Amino acid sequence: MKAVLASNNAHKLQEIRAILGDCFEHIYSLKELGVDVEVEENGKTFVQNAIIKADTICRLTGLVAIADDSGLEVEALDGQPGVYSARFAGEPCNDDANNALLLDKLHSLEKNQPINRKARFVSVVAICYPDGSGKYAEGFVEGTILDEYRGDKGFGYDPLFYCNQLSKTFAEASMEEKNTVSHRAMALQRLREML
């Protein structure tokens, strides 16, 4: 059975092939199939966005489609930035602006009282089949939002996200370390068990 990942992100493709690769004959990227489409991610949750992406690409290609939606949920911000993680400071998406806005919001809250800096990265991976069935699973990793940037690896909120399990920020961790505990790895493992 051939599958397609609803993304052209090389890192995601690598991670998904590593965990789900043996379940399929081949997992294509959109680019490999010549599919150039912008899916409107207007869901209110990671679950809804992952399904919207996988369902759309499944219908477009006629193949089994896999999609991931992920982001950061900060407790003191009632789960923000959540599904808006990539475009928190507006579009076009900019990691520096997003991280600066996150610190700004926490500083504003902190003026009055100590705040809860707990956060989690969440990923939902969905798989949609051309026969009209599908499945999804969520994974998460818990951490703390620091008040300063640490490390220069990774991307997104990684320099501010201190991972409890690794005892360092995601930007200080190697890709191998991050992959062992990451929200996406957990979602993929859970989905694999459901296949």
Place this chain on the structure above:
Amino acid sequence: MKAVLASNNAHKLQEIRAILGDCFEHIYSLKELGVDVEVEENGKTFVQNAIIKADTICRLTGLVAIADDSGLEVEALDGQPGVYSARFAGEPCNDDANNALLLDKLHSLEKNQPINRKARFVSVVAICYPDGSGKYAEGFVEGTILDEYRGDKGFGYDPLFYCNQLSKTFAEASMEEKNTVSHRAMALQRLREML
């Protein structure tokens, strides 16, 4: 395990309890839980709408949530009315207006040449778990859109939908007959096999 159906439709509740009832301790309606919420069904497909409903109600209640989205796809109308089946002729939803609009559209096409009257009722049933996982399955039943109303049972497009398997319209069939071949029954059976 307790579950909730993201609907107050007594007929749906009965059909879903009949097929999935023994998988759960109890399947509540929204009313039984005192939940009064209007979920915005802004998905582009039955899959997306079923997930949006089940995911929303799962988060709201903390229970396993089951939702169905269904409608009619007419080949000559490129799959219309599809996800707009209930509100085809606008809101508030009105079966007579929807059926009249469907016939109007087919008549317009028919002025020039004979048309393809094949259609299918489609249902997607989704189930979302509080642990962040979920599944869905599609069912369908094939038929033909008649040029006249036949029968007074059922609801929606039933008087115009001649079911190939039953050799009568859905509005001429008893509820028992309809349930044996219905799109929702097929989706529920397929989902049951996935549980």
